[in-house]
Amino acid sequence: MDFAIQRCCVTPMYLKSYDSSTDAVLRALGIGFVDIKGFNCCGYPLKDIDLKAFVLASARNLCLAEKSDLNVMTFCNCCYESLKEANHLLREDESIKRGINEKLMKEDLKYGGSTKVRHLLEVLYNDVGLEALKEKVTMPFKGLKIAVHYGCHILRPRQLVQFDDPGTAKVFDQLVQITGAEIVPWEAQLDCCGAPVWGIDDDLSMDLTQKKIRDARQSGADFICVACAYCQLQFDRVQRMLLSKRGEDKGLPSILFTQLLGLSLGVDSKALGIDQNELDAMGIKHFLSSEESPIQLSVV
Amino acid sequence: MFFSICLYTALSIFLLGLFWKISTWFRYSVGPGSREIKTSKRLFAAIKGSILTILSPKVLTLLKVFVLDVLFQRRIFIESRLRWLMHMCIYGGFMLLLLMHALEHFITITLFPDYASTLNPFLFLRTLFGLIVMLGLGISFYRRHILKIPRLINNAMDHYMVIILAVIMISGFLLEGTKIVSHTRYQEMVEDWSDVDDEESFEALESYWVEKFGVVSPDLEGPFDEETLDLGKELHETNCEACHSRPQWAFISYGVAKIVSPLAVSMDKADVHTILWSLHFLACFVGLAYLPFSRMFHIIAGPLSLLANSVMDRKRSDRANIATRQVMEMDACTHCGACSLHCSVGVLFEQMQNVNILPSEKMASVKRFTANRTAKEGDIKHIQEGLYLCTNCCKCTLVCPVGINLQDLWFDMRETFIQDGHPEVFTLSTLSFYRGLRKDELNEKDYEKPLQQASQALAEECGLFDSVDTPIDLGSLDESFEKDLRTSAQGSTFSFCFTCTTCTSACPVALNYDDPPNVLGLTPHQIMRATAIGLPDLIFRSKMLWTCLGCYQCQEACPQGVRVTDILYALKNMAIRRVKEKT
Numbered sequence: 001m002d003f004a005i006q007r008c009c010v011t012p013m014y015l016k017s018y019d020s021s022t023d024a025v026l027r028a029l030g031i032g033f034v035d036i037k038g039f040n041c042c043g044y045p046l047k048d049i050d051l052k053a054f055v056l057a058s059a060r061n062l063c064l065a066e067k068s069d070l071n072v073m074t075f076c077n078c079c080y081e082s083l084k085e086a087n088h089l090l091r092e093d094e095s096i097k098r099g100i101n102e103k104l105m106k107e108d109l110k111y112g113g114s115t116k117v118r119h120l121l122e123v124l125y126n127d128v129g130l131e132a133l134k135e136k137v138t139m140p141f142k143g144l145k146i147a148v149h150y151g152c153h154i155l156r157p158r159q160l161v162q163f164d165d166p167g168t169a170k171v172f173d174q175l176v177q178i179t180g181a182e183i184v185p186w187e188a189q190l191d192c193c194g195a196p197v198w199g200i201d202d203d204l205s206m207d208l209t210q211k212k213i214r215d216a217r218q219s220g221a222d223f224i225c226v227a228c229a230y231c232q233l234q235f236d237r238v239q240r241m242l243l244s245k246r247g248e249d250k251g252l253p254s255i256l257f258t259q260l261l262g263l264s265l266g267v268d269s270k271a272l273g274i275d276q277n278e279l280d281a282m283g284i285k286h287f288l289s290s291e292e293s294p295i296q297l298s299v300v
Numbered sequence: 301m302f303f304s305i306c307l308y309t310a311l312s313i314f315l316l317g318l319f320w321k322i323s324t325w326f327r328y329s330v331g332p333g334s335r336e337i338k339t340s341k342r343l344f345a346a347i348k349g350s351i352l353t354i355l356s357p358k359v360l361t362l363l364k365v366f367v368l369d370v371l372f373q374r375r376i377f378i379e380s381r382l383r384w385l386m387h388m389c390i391y392g393g394f395m396l397l398l399l400m401h402a403l404e405h406f407i408t409i410t411l412f413p414d415y416a417s418t419l420n421p422f423l424f425l426r427t428l429f430g431l432i433v434m435l436g437l438g439i440s441f442y443r444r445h446i447l448k449i450p451r452l453i454n455n456a457m458d459h460y461m462v463i464i465l466a467v468i469m470i471s472g473f474l475l476e477g478t479k480i481v482s483h484t485r486y487q488e489m490v491e492d493w494s495d496v497d498d499e500e501s502f503e504a505l506e507s508y509w510v511e512k513f514g515v516v517s518p519d520l521e522g523p524f525d526e527e528t529l530d531l532g533k534e535l536h537e538t539n540c541e542a543c544h545s546r547p548q549w550a551f552i553s554y555g556v557a558k559i560v561s562p563l564a565v566s567m568d569k570a571d572v573h574t575i576l577w578s579l580h581f582l583a584c585f586v587g588l589a590y591l592p593f594s595r596m597f598h599i600i601a602g603p604l605s606l607l608a609n610s611v612m613d614r615k616r617s618d619r620a621n622i623a624t625r626q627v628m629e630m631d632a633c634t635h636c637g638a639c640s641l642h643c644s645v646g647v648l649f650e651q652m653q654n655v656n657i658l659p660s661e662k663m664a665s666v667k668r669f670t671a672n673r674t675a676k677e678g679d680i681k682h683i684q685e686g687l688y689l690c691t692n693c694c695k696c697t698l699v700c701p702v703g704i705n706l707q708d709l710w711f712d713m714r715e716t717f718i719q720d721g722h723p724e725v726f727t728l729s730t731l732s733f734y735r736g737l738r739k740d741e742l743n744e745k746d747y748e749k750p751l752q753q754a755s756q757a758l759a760e761e762c763g764l765f766d767s768v769d770t771p772i773d774l775g776s777l778d779e780s781f782e783k784d785l786r787t788s789a790q791g792s793t794f795s796f797c798f799t800c801t802t803c804t805s806a807c808p809v810a811l812n813y814d815d816p817p818n819v820l821g822l823t824p825h826q827i828m829r830a831t832a833i834g835l836p837d838l839i840f841r842s843k844m845l846w847t848c849l850g851c852y853q854c855q856e857a858c859p860q861g862v863r864v865t866d867i868l869y870a871l872k873n874m875a876i877r878r879v880k881e882k883t
Contacts, residue, residue, distance in 0.1 A: 009644050009691035009692065009693035010691075010692075010693070010733075010734070010737075012693055012694040012695065012698065013692055013693065013694040013707065014737055037642075038642075040643070040644045040645065040646065040647055041644035041645050041691045041693065044730065045691055045729065045730040045731045045733070046645070046648070046689075046729075046731075047730070047850065047869050048728070048729035048730055048731075048869065048872045048873070048876070049689075049726065049729050049731075049872075049873065049876055050651065050652065050873055050876070050877075051869065051870065051873055052651055053648050053651045053652060056647055056648065056650060056651050057645065057647055057648065060647050092789070093789070103650040103651065106450065106650070107450050152849070152850075152851040152852060152853075153852075156851065156852035156853070156855070156856050157852045157855055157856065157863075157865070158856060166856060191808055191851075192808055192849045192851040192853075194849075195733065196730055196733075196848075196849040196850050196851070197809075197847050197849060198732075198733050198736040198737075199730075199731075199732030199733045199734070199735050199736025199737075199739075200727070200728055200729075200730075200732050200736075200751065200846060200847065201843075201846075201847050202736065202739075204809065204812060204847055205736075207812050208808060208812065208849075230733070233737065237737060238736075238737075241739060241740070
């Protein structure tokens with residue numbers, strides 16, 4: 001079944017490569033997706049301001065997807081958690097649902113609750129499956145060390161998102177291993193990237209990012225790998241500002257999982273937008289081996 | 301005489317308006333930085349920029365955009381086929397009428413020396429073009445009033461131009477219809493153009509015209525005998541046919557003629573066609589004079605906006621030219637509502653009741669503000685709030701049919717507002733992430749100022765416990781505050797807290813500082829405690845609340861199942877509501 005794809009508000013302006021690399025990977029894997037024209041913001045940035053406004057924004061997308069009889073797939077953790085939270089609130093809280101339906105009625109939309117919210121990683125792991133993915137990897141990486149950054153909202157709140165166990169999460173690690181890359185254990189793995197306070201308290205935001213970067217570097221990683229638009233902007237664009245502001249000479253480039261996977265699937269790096277990363281990530285191509293080599297799958 | 305006076309008056313107003321409007325492009329400014337650039341500098345930069353662009357390979361881009369986006373309106377086509385059809389009908393039909401009909405003495409006669417407005421194909425084409433315009437106007441009415449496109453708001457300006465156009469078209473058809481039936485007009489023509497001189501011939505020709513051309517004569521009425529009609533036909537062929545096709549070709553006006561024919565004689569006496577003639581021309585002149593001041597001005601500013609945006613780039617183009625372009629872009633806006641339809645947060649309008657959330661309305665407000673900087677305090681706050689409620693997703697820019705870079709306009713306008721000293725508490729929300737991403741474009745002081753102002757406004761509003769040494773007055777505890785929180789399932793969990801400090805130990809913000817309570821005001825567990833006691837002021841002004849990442853570490857760690865993060869979100873909502881209500 002096709003998915004209605006929820007794109008993140010930050011991508012058209014600041015992170016086009018996430019759109020293009022996701023599209024390329026989904027096509028390469030034969031996963032069908034539809035861009036519903038009327039989709040709006042998931043409501044995440046409005047959570048601070050007005051809970052009802054946030055739920056309304058999410059609900060509208062859920063209703064639009066429901067109207068097309070599709071499930072929603074996101075590639076951003078914040079969109080993922082927000083849509084799930086709204087979906088949950090609408091199912092559990094009759095008064096919220098009534099209020100929202102009154103507002104959406106004008107557009108001939110009604111929340112019924114049949115739409116499921118899925119993260120791209122979830123779709124790859126559960127629907128496509130590791131074995132099938134492995135078969136499609138034609139250019140596995142060799143000797144590439146990756147610090148996997150899950151991001152907060154794909155794991156927490158656990159009861160709500162139910163993606164993986166926050167303490168011993170392994171889904172993302174296994175997906176990265178499929179590409180032939182090695183994963184490095186690092187202490188700060190499950191900490192926040194700092195993006196939510198960027199623009200509010202930049203010093204705090206940079207402190208958090210810096211701590212993560214340093215830890216990942218010390219663990220021997222060549223790249224950080226993320227699957228969230230906000231995390232990527234934080235580790236890429238904001239890290240660039242951080243490096244010049246704080247005089248750090250060495251950073252650690254971050255790569256989107258769709259870019260990483262895309263390369264190993266043999267997708268053209270131009271389509272993956274790797275040259276658009278603000279911290280040079282082109283070096284990752286040196287780790288690609290063109291020969292097929294068997295990948296040892298180990299559970300971390 | 302009357303005609304000439306009206307024409308020249310309208311033309312003068314049009315030209316003066318045009319000059320005045322274009323001058324505003326160089327005089328008004330949008331962003332905080334553009335105010336310092338002098339008008340003369342902007343004018344020279346524009347001339348220099350235009351010449352250099354035309355002489356560079358970029359001219360090919362301009363050409364491409366001119367053909368695809370200006371002439372064929374590709375962007376409207378992508379946005380909506382129905383809108384494209386509507387716009388093509390109005391713009392195409394009207395342009396053809398303007399060139400062939402209104403400027404007949406200058407254009408059509410030069411191209412076709414045998415031209416006569418009453419001769420085919422011109423007679424037929426005039427009706428056809430008119431019909432096309434009417435079709436366009438009909439679609440416009442259908443879209444705005446029947447189709448009910450979400451968030452499409454109609455203002456007076458949207459109606460004026462449609463009404464003027466409709467008056468021009470309808471008066472034109474009525475005028476032609478009354479002319480067809482008019483006996484006076486028929487007689488004038490016979491006198492001016494024919495060499496018929498005897499009574500019998502007059503009657504025969506008139507009979508023929510009554511029978512075949514729809515003229516309504518006060519003296520003659522059918523049926524006529526064959527012989528008279530044959531003679532009439534002969535006379536018609538020698539005297540009239542060279543300049544007159546059958547009026548049936550002007551099928552709409554002919555229909556009008558048939559409908560009004562019972563009244564034709566009295567209408568002719570009352571000189572109705574002169575009244576309609578005056579109405580037709582006056583409507584044209586009013587349209588012309590009003591053009592620079594109405595949204596119709598987009599026929600000049602729209603193409604310029606499309607062309608300028610195709611070759612300009614914020615990073616490389618002259619800042620003076622960017623400043624000029626941004627003012628010009630506002631004139632290009634047609635208030636078509638495409639931006640509001642696709643806006644990522646447009647749906648919020650249903651919840652937050654601020655019309656400035658919608659880009660199309662934001663544009664109208666910003667335009668008014670740019671023209672006179674003396675908006676009312678309340679209006680300014682409204683516009684500022686609307687400007688901040690934006691996720692910078694760029695959709696409005698991508699769909700704008702006249703290619704306005706709305707994204708940059710909002711960025712610059714937002715800075716103008718928040719720098720001018722109106723504290724905006726929304727700057728303490730995640731919406732500031734987008735402002736942070738463009739930090740490079742702002743200087744450090746300007747960047748920090750709005751954030752400090754917002755924190756200060758919060759501290760002032762929530763000033764109950766200004767000093768740590770002041771004992772808490774039990775009478776000032778807010779019981780309704782606690783009740784508010786209890787209404788939601790997640791909010792009510794705060795009462796399970798036994799202040800074990802696990803949340804604070806898990807909080808990456810608290811962990812970032814050596815002395816968290818001092819830096820943050822309160823730590824997460826203290827916020828839970830303060831919530832239970834009923835001390836909103838203490839919470840709302842604490843830095844902890846506004847630097848909460850929403851990472852859910854605290855909530856996951858809580859042994860009591862307190863939804864700490866959700867409560868912090870709810871508290872932020874309450875704080876923002878309180879400040880917004882007060883200011």
